[in-house]
Amino acid sequence: MNSLISADNTWVLWAFLCGWAAISIVLEQKYNWASKITGAIIALIGALVLSNLKIIPTESPVYDNVWSYVVPLAITLLLYQCNIKKIWKESGKLLIIFFLSAAGTMIGAIVGFKLLQGKIPYLAEVAAMMTGSYIGGGANFAAMSAAFDTPGDVVSATVVSDNLLMALYFFILIAIPSMSFFRKHFLHPHVDEVEGQEIKEGETAASSYWTHKDISLKDLALSIGSAFVIVAVSTSIASFLSSAIPTSNSFLSILNTLLGNQYLIITTVTMICASIFSNFFSNLGGAQEIGTYLIYIFFVVIGVPASIQSIIMNSPLLLVFCFVVVLINMLVTFICAKLFKFNLEEAILASNACIGGPTTAAMAVSKGWTKLIAPIMLIGTLGYVIGNYCGIIVGNFLM
Template sequence: MAMTALQVVFFLLFPLLAIRMGERFRVARILGPVTLCYLAGFLSANLPGVKLSQAASMQVSEVAVPLAIPLLLFSANVRGWPKLARPLLISFSLACVSAVLAAGLVGWGFRGETPEWWKIAGMLVGVYVGGTANMAAIGRVLEAHNETFILLNTADLAAGGVYLIFLLTFAQRVLLRFMRPFTALAHAEPFAHPGESLGTWTKSHLRDMALGFGLSGVLVAVGLGATLLVFQKLEAGPALLLITSLGIAVSLSKRVHALVGTYELGEYVLLVFCVAMGSLADLRMLSGGSVTLLLFVVAVMGLAIVLHVALSALCRIDVDSTLVCSTATIYGPALIGPVTAALRNRALVGPGLTLGLAGLALGNYLGLATAWGLRWLAGE
């Protein structure tokens, strides 16, 4: 019990250290707080002799996301979203198509390696269109083994960590060599981040942050309560959709929109999420035959990303929209904030969150369709 408490305290406080390191050390500043937090969680999970509570890590990550979403949205320029919609919708559609094609092609290639190949392909479509919840739901519908889900989730976290570091560091510069830059400058908000410098957190910031955090907690409570009332149980997709809708509606209030530091506080909550998620990637679970699943995951993720970028480039979609849509599908809503921070494009936060939630809604349908389609083609 004491170890679990220390683990949670570590999740909550390490982001402070990550921000301080970014202020004082050049390498830490280049990597950014998100990367440092993810790496800290990953390293803590893989230290010899250390056994973290997976349940505690999952609970912290599940609490952090709904709390962060309203905080990120309170300062959003909602009225400017429709002007950004077309390239985002096209790129998002291409990302979904790419995930289905990649899982189908790689799954067919792995059909002789594991009897659950078609189930795994469907589960990976679920996670690379929606999120982990979709992968779990598809696995339950297809009656995949519990060990398969655990190993897939671990492999996904390991592979996803590498791509996340790329997104947060060099992705924009690499893709700008052959893709268009983001040009909706009239609608892009200045991307200042006072919350990433602890020295700028004045009493005014803290007061407004406390008000914003309290309001976010109220919206989360309303969203969860309404979901329980309607479905008689907690459903992640509808709950996040309602919380996001409430956050958008409240952001239209001038008083809420004027609260200082709410976006930065939302980013801090996401840093807590990153530490917790990193701690779920215990590579000790990937041994023996599970290496096949790691290769399966890496192949599907890699091919899906390459296809998405190539198709977006052919359709002349800009770099920022492509990377935000890739984030929305590969990671879901949780990492939209950190990635848009790395892109220095605050205007895409709200639309990115919306598309991430759309992925959660579509993931089950596309994943199950892919799995059943592959089984039919193989005559199983």
């Protein structure tokens, strides 16, 4: 590999990964155009351009370390707010429509696979990634791409399609409350209460969500230290179960695949800890911020091996696949909301939380639906948990 920066230039490559992730976040929070594109796409495109110009290498031990260490830590930190008891108590009604919306994503992934099978390489792996992403978010996408060992160029092309469809769908969801069809067929009490409220002038959706918080040195120490402990324990458990569970028949083989998957065990262990010791984990300042930043580093890395030619060849069909998943998620969510008499705002936020994760569920903040803000944030966080389970189930079912 001939590149300006060699694959063994560890410090320079880490500087690029961490620096470009930081720049992507700054741009997303400072400029509306960047917020609409999303920081994830900015992170990916920067790496894609530099790797195709042969400024950075397409392979390096540094990138491998991101997959091995950064991604598991990011997933763990992002799950610290996931207290299952609190989610059910405060968000029971929203939880139901969210589960129905998640089922829509799974159905969409399976339908998309059946329609495009044989036309897109590694489609089962893509279906697993998109199931995780369109139920939880970027952390689940990262977990599924690592769990199924998907080639980097396929991952990169999928991210482009994923984020493009996600952005377009958000515009639709934002516009739905003003559409006469939906106003006519759904109750919309929160829209009636604060109709027309927008994000404050000078802010983007991202900066509105990521406001300044008081974070102490102790918070950072406990967040990072506990995340390392949980990942270490979880990977040890996964390794033990993988070796202990035989694969002598199909049932045991599936059980071995599920329980031996480190990402599934990390998700489960973190969820249990966050629920039992909720006072400790929910009060750790900085965990969500650190976890999100680490996920941005992941987005930089997946842009590195991307071949522009491959993206041009693969993205159109991947875009169709993502469109099928999003469309069926929307249809299932709104049809079920109508049948079971959910409000329009609840349907919008449930689908929004599924497709974009808890950070994009901040739409409730931008719309001024104050009574729904806390519940949908909790529900969106739950997506981090079930997204991994659903992604692995769909991926293994389709293979």
